Amino acid sequence: xxxxxxxxxxxxxxxxxxxxxxxxxxxxxxxxxxxxxxxxxxxxxxxxxxxxxxxxxxxxxxxxxxxxxxxxxxxxxxxxxxxxxxxxxxxxxxxxxxxxxxxxxxxxxxxxxxxxxxxxxxxxxxxxxxxxxxxxxxxxxxxxxxxxxxxxxxxxxxxxxxxxxxxxxxxxxxxxxxxxxxxxxxxxxxxxxxxxxxxxxxxxxxxxxxxxxxxxxxxxxxxxxxxxxxxxxxxxxxxxxxxxxxxxxxxxxxxxxxxxxxxxxxxxxxxxxxxxxxxxxxxxxxxxxxxxxxxxxxxxxxxxxxxxxxxxxxxxxxxxxxxxxxxxxxxxxxxxxxxxxxxxxxxxxxxxxxxxxxxxxxxxxxxxxxxxxxxxxxxxxxxxxxxxxxxxxxxxxxxxxxxxxxxxxxxxxxxxxxxxxxxxxxxxxxxxxxxxxxxxxxx
Amino acid sequence: xxxxxxxxxxxxxxxxxxxxxxxxxxxxxxxxxxxxxxxxxxxxxxxxxxxxxxxxxxxxxxxxxxxxxxxxxxxxxxxxxxxxxxxxxxxxxxxxxxxxxxxxxxxxxxxxxxxxxxxxxxxxxxxxxxxxxxxxxxxxxxxxxxxxxxxxxxxxxxxxxxxxxxxxxxxxxxxxxxxxxxxxxxxxxxxxxxxxxxxxxxxxxxxxxxxxxxxxxxxxxxxxxxxxxxxxxxxxxxxxxxxxxxxxxxxxxxxxxxxxxxxxxxxxxxxxxxxxxxxxxxxxxxxxxxxxxxxxxxxxxxxxxxxxxxxxxxxxxxxxxxxxxxxxxxxxxxxxxxxxxxxxxxxxxxxxxxxxxxxxxxxxxxxxxxxxxxxxxxxxxxxxxxxxxxxxxxxxxxxxxxxxxxxxxxxxxxxxxxxxxxxxxxxxxxxxxxxxxxxxxxx
Numbered sequence: 001x002x003x004x005x006x007x008x009x010x011x012x013x014x015x016x017x018x019x020x021x022x023x024x025x026x027x028x029x030x031x032x033x034x035x036x037x038x039x040x041x042x043x044x045x046x047x048x049x050x051x052x053x054x055x056x057x058x059x060x061x062x063x064x065x066x067x068x069x070x071x072x073x074x075x076x077x078x079x080x081x082x083x084x085x086x087x088x089x090x091x092x093x094x095x096x097x098x099x100x101x102x103x104x105x106x107x108x109x110x111x112x113x114x115x116x117x118x119x120x121x122x123x124x125x126x127x128x129x130x131x132x133x134x135x136x137x138x139x140x141x142x143x144x145x146x147x148x149x150x151x152x153x154x155x156x157x158x159x160x161x162x163x164x165x166x167x168x169x170x171x172x173x174x175x176x177x178x179x180x181x182x183x184x185x186x187x188x189x190x191x192x193x194x195x196x197x198x199x200x201x202x203x204x205x206x207x208x209x210x211x212x213x214x215x216x217x218x219x220x221x222x223x224x225x226x227x228x229x230x231x232x233x234x235x236x237x238x239x240x241x242x243x244x245x246x247x248x249x250x251x252x253x254x255x256x257x258x259x260x261x262x263x264x265x266x267x268x269x270x271x272x273x274x275x276x277x278x279x280x281x282x283x284x285x286x287x288x289x290x291x292x293x294x295x296x297x298x299x300x301x302x303x304x305x306x307x308x309x310x311x312x313x314x315x316x317x318x319x320x321x322x323x324x325x326x327x328x329x330x331x332x333x334x335x336x337x338x339x340x341x342x343x344x345x346x347x348x349x350x351x352x353x354x355x356x357x358x359x360x361x362x363x364x365x366x367x368x369x370x371x372x373x374x375x376x377x378x379x380x381x382x383x384x385x386x387x388x389x390x391x392x393x394x395x396x397x398x399x400x401x402x403x404x405x406x407x408x409x410x411x412x413x414x415x416x417x418x419x420x421x422x423x424x425x426x427x428x429x430x431x432x433x434x435x436x437x438x439x440x441x442x443x
Numbered sequence: 444x445x446x447x448x449x450x451x452x453x454x455x456x457x458x459x460x461x462x463x464x465x466x467x468x469x470x471x472x473x474x475x476x477x478x479x480x481x482x483x484x485x486x487x488x489x490x491x492x493x494x495x496x497x498x499x500x501x502x503x504x505x506x507x508x509x510x511x512x513x514x515x516x517x518x519x520x521x522x523x524x525x526x527x528x529x530x531x532x533x534x535x536x537x538x539x540x541x542x543x544x545x546x547x548x549x550x551x552x553x554x555x556x557x558x559x560x561x562x563x564x565x566x567x568x569x570x571x572x573x574x575x576x577x578x579x580x581x582x583x584x585x586x587x588x589x590x591x592x593x594x595x596x597x598x599x600x601x602x603x604x605x606x607x608x609x610x611x612x613x614x615x616x617x618x619x620x621x622x623x624x625x626x627x628x629x630x631x632x633x634x635x636x637x638x639x640x641x642x643x644x645x646x647x648x649x650x651x652x653x654x655x656x657x658x659x660x661x662x663x664x665x666x667x668x669x670x671x672x673x674x675x676x677x678x679x680x681x682x683x684x685x686x687x688x689x690x691x692x693x694x695x696x697x698x699x700x701x702x703x704x705x706x707x708x709x710x711x712x713x714x715x716x717x718x719x720x721x722x723x724x725x726x727x728x729x730x731x732x733x734x735x736x737x738x739x740x741x742x743x744x745x746x747x748x749x750x751x752x753x754x755x756x757x758x759x760x761x762x763x764x765x766x767x768x769x770x771x772x773x774x775x776x777x778x779x780x781x782x783x784x785x786x787x788x789x790x791x792x793x794x795x796x797x798x799x800x801x802x803x804x805x806x807x808x809x810x811x812x813x814x815x816x817x818x819x820x821x822x823x824x825x826x827x828x829x830x831x832x833x834x835x836x837x838x839x840x841x842x843x844x845x846x847x848x849x850x851x852x853x854x855x856x857x858x859x860x861x862x863x864x865x866x867x868x869x870x871x872x873x874x875x876x877x878x879x880x881x882x883x884x885x886x
Contacts, residue, residue: 012539013467015535016539019539019542020459020460020542022543024456037557045562050573051570052574052782053782054782055782056785057782059776062779066543071559073558073562074558075556077547077548077556078546078547078548085556090547092455092458095542096455096458096462098541098544098545099463099466099538099539099542099545100462100465100466100509102541103470103538104533105521105532106518107520107725111484112480112518114480115480115484115486116487116513117517119485119516120491123488126493144587144764145766147765147766148591175744175765176765179744179763183594184627184628185627281548282766283726283768299625301618301621312484320590320626320763321587321588321591322590322622323588323725325587325725335495336499336505337499337502338499339497339499339500340496341497342498342499
């Protein structure tokens with residue numbers, strides 16, 4: 001290989017074919033593997049040498065160890081019965097785009113360090129905004145994840161309203177809001193939610209606030225905060241409205257789910273993660289703002305008086321990174337190779353599967369639904385104690401057949417089943433239900 | 444493809460072979476292309492449709508447009524005559540590892556969401572620490588880039604010394620220090636440098652400081668701050684010492700360059716970017732600290748009193764991200780498939796090339812060296828005015844044969860040639876010198 005030509009004579013062609021064959025086998029066989037890794041902490045660490053090798057090793061050795069040592073320690077996010085957190089998919093066009101991205105190895109710093117990276121990021125975020133029905137003309141950029149995107153948005157909000165050091169959000173807002181506020185030196189004001197886990201606008205206190213974070217599709221229950229009412233309150237007080245739709249935002253690609261996003265068009269900033277429910281490999285979080293000047297003011301190190309009015313824009317002036325990777329390439333691949341129709345079909349199938357599961361739970365008197373299900377996540381529990389449900393979760397995940405996670409709602413331990421992986425079939429969801437019922441204690 | 448199976452019947456196997464063949468051709472032919480993109484701003488944007496397609500398109504169409512539309516707008520970081528900023532290489536094992544990473548699509552949140560991701564990150568950062576001769580037992584983690592790594596380190600420093608809101612650094616410190624401090628609400632105190640562009644310890648004012656950032660290998664001139672003296676001052680006052688060796692740190696793999704890193708073993712935190720000079724594709728910045736508890740205190744949302752003493756560690760508690768990608772896989776591939784010997788050979792060859800170029804400049808009375816050259820970057824200029832040098836830079840970059848960048852040192856416009864790409868040969872460096880001399884005005 002070129003990078004180590006002094007010490008290795010294995011060709012890229014053969015190694016590439018082997019890597020590709022490994023990926024094909026992996027994707028074809030992932031459903032046969034236990035979803036959740038069954039290793040003990042420290043096991044992989046102990047199985048690997050204490051030091052890097054002195055001399056170059058063949059790539060084939062790496063593939064062998066990947067299969068024999070690493071894979072048993074992998075929790076399979078690509079598995080069709082991965083129902084934990086939010087189910088995701090690294091789709092095939094996205095996977096191959098990552099190969100292309102690595103080969104180009106572009107770094108976006110200034111426009112000229114990769115005009116393609118800068119402009120394809122502008123194009124793909126505009127395409128995605130259009131697919132999701134967002135207002136035209138918003139400034140879009142791709143960050144590594146929603147934590148960084150929310151950090152950037154709240155930095156802009158802090159800049160836009162100096163002296164106001166509070167960020168209000170629902171008690172169900174994502175922990176990334178807490179993390180961003182800690183970095184930014186802002187105080188988080190948790191606002192109570194109603195019985196359906198939605199932020200209560202009547203309880204919203206905007207005193208001292210620079211921003212409110214409203215969530216469409218909370219992590220716990222996928223509840224939908226009342227964005228129109230929150231937007232009204234923000235508009236009245238001049239407070240920045242950041243909408244976190246990291247998971248659910250992808251559903252806007254389907255007109256029939258847009259009811260849940262009413263008011264989002266009034267947001268100052270919005271985050272949607274294509275790497276969650278839009279078939280894009282990890283590391284692709286879309287951030288839009290209708291106030292790009294505030295974002296730039298928060299991050300640009302070029303003083304205003306030095307800026308040429310017609311200067312080329314660089315995304316590095318709008319976020320925490322100086323150099324960025326070519327994230328747009330995978331999003332471009334996904335949007336083109338799936339098309340609007342393919343993306344819609346994927347979302348609809350996930351929601352259909354979740355609705356089926358919800359119905360099975362509803363129809364069985366031994367179980368209980370614990371939250372409304374607007375999208376593809378069902379919150380439920382077995383009749384009985386928290387401890388019994390926690391033990392049940394442990395048993396079903398130990399089967400290796402499914403992986404589900406839990407949350408707490410209204411003080412109770414609740415199980416969560418998240419549909420969303422592209423390989424999941426109705427039979428997989430049925431199997432999850434069977435596994436749960438088999439493992440459930442008789443009541 | 445599975446993710447869009449409703450609408451596309453093109454197989455992953457054929458698409459994968461086509462993508463791989465494209466990558467092979469790209470890497471083989473990259474040296475024939477103009478290094479710096481020759482497009483006008485907005486050109487790619489205008490060449491692409493206004494909307495994503497309604498129906499899925501074949502992956503082959505994407506590859507065609509990548510070649511015809513995107514590639515002309517790419518600045519080729521993989522080009523052997525890319526001598527701008529810091530020259531990097533996405534090596535072949537690293538490129539293929541990115542394919543594997545995307546296929547696994549793992550997300551590190553808690554240990555169990557991917558034990559392999561968590562533990563391979565521990566293992567590879569320990570391997571790299573060993574290769575670089577760092578003290579044993581430091582906590583290591585991989586961030587997306589040095590901007591995020593420095594943000595994390597300074598957040599820990601702020602946490603460790605509440606009430607101290609100043610970060611001192613050299614006037615030549617990287618702009619990521621300014622950006623991180625702005626996010627963190629800290630003040631940056633720029634300290635004057637000496638005639639060799641090194642922070643002057645006698646000018647260091649630690650009053651109110653929570654941290655000092657010392658740089659080994661500044662971006663402008665690759666100057667080396669006097670870390671031992673800075674470490675003495677920090678130790679005396681209890682101030683956090685962050686060492687930014689994002690570029691030059693990779694040179695520690697060679698014992699003969701370790702003189703430049705004297706005192707680094709006393710750092711509280713250290714950042715080195717394998718994606719700069721260590722053949723790893725973009726998105727791999729190593730952050731070590733000997734004070735992991737401070738890093739955790741800055742980022743963990745789990746209160747101390749809820750932590751089990753023997754709990755499994757998760758990297759999400761030590762940095763700005765909640766979910767992280769499997770960055771360790773590409774670093775593992777590079778360290779194994781290059782080996783210590785391969786990594787050393789690469790560093791030595793870059794330094795040898797830079798030393799050659801430096802000698803050519805020294806021997807030609809029409810040119811001037813503008814800074815010491817400890818590593819692989821030469822700072823130089825043509826006799827004459829700043830404007831003449833700026834025009835010269837424009838002319839040589841317009842040839843498409845080389846791409847170099849500039850900086851300002853002691854108030855003067857200075858050209859920079861950075862060796863470091865793995866494909867660069869002595870003949871490429873010679874060609875750069877020829878292009879420069881041909882384009883230079885007669886004196």
